[in-house]
Amino acid sequence: MQRLARRWQSERIPVGFVPTMGYLHAGHLSLVKRARKEVGAHGKVVLSIYVNPTQFAPTEDLAKYPRDLQGDLRRCREAGVDVVFVPSDAEMYPQPAGEAYSTYVLEENLSRRMEGVSRPIHFRGVTTVVAKLFNLVLPRVAVFGAKDFQQATIIRRMVRDLHFPIKIIVAPTVRENDGLAKSSRNKYLSPAERPQALALSQAIQAAREQVRQAARPLPAAKLKALLTRQIQAHPAARVDYLEFFNPRTLEPASQVAPGVQMAMAVFMGKTRLIDNGLL
Ligand code: AMP
Secondary structure (H helix, E strand, O other): OOHHHHHHHHHHOOOEEEOOOOOOOOOHHHHHHHHHHHHHOEEEEEEOOOOOHHHHHOOOOOOOOOOOHHHHHHHHHHHOOOEEEEHHHHHHOHHHHHHHHHOOOOOOOHHHHHHHHHHHHHHHHHHHHHHHHHHHHOOOOEEEEEHHHHHHHHHHHHHHOOOOOOEEEEEOOOEEEEEEEEHHHHHHOOOHHHHOOHHHHHHHHHHHHHHHHOOEEEEHHHHHHHHHHHHHOOEEEEEEEEEEEEEOOOOOOEEEOOOOEEEEEEEEEEEEEEEEEEE
């Protein structure tokens, strides 16, 4: 991959990059479209598929994360992806002669909030693997989804702090017709849970409505309690976190007003779903 990327670099061919964990859906393909728009017809679009073990805790769904390489390759071909990069664990985390793998990239501020509270090692895995992928693919532009808002914010920070010469684009969340954010993990939802999963996007809509109707900023704690009650009225739902914050710094907002970002993680049965939106 790196040899190919260096050849493209020497030929002044720009690369647009879309990192994924596979099981591709319309959300991923919207990022491919955006990458193509950035690099043009003479540029190259690279999509990686790698289920990165270092971003999963031992209790999480690494082993059963859904996979469909043949289907993914077909979708990539149809979407005009030039190269699908599918590295192995041994390539991504070299351990020659059984030496333990030992180098990580750590963002120490934004990573500690929200997802980082529930999943303490998650973002260390994400920043590490994305830095590695950037060094292998040498993109001019990389496209991430707003679906993982905190992740995209952390990647932007890493790129700034470590001087990666890469433009980061965050593309809008693609949703099902009923509002559920598309996610590879939606496959885990049972027929009884699937309609209840609308609770997340409905909570964002409800928050927007509250903000629209309010004459002055709303106390975040009050709105959080209201929305948590509404979400947990669905029997399968348990709120992991629900936060209001500044979209640039991720600092918690004590008052909710237009321009505040909202994000949440909700367990639907055993499946953990996330969603977010700007109010
Ligand atoms: P994943 O394969 O879930 O790790 O996601 C790979 C990339 O696709 C990340 O940048 C995600 O934010 C993005 N993505 C996932 N779901 C969506 C969606 N529904 N809309 C837009 N982007 C998405």
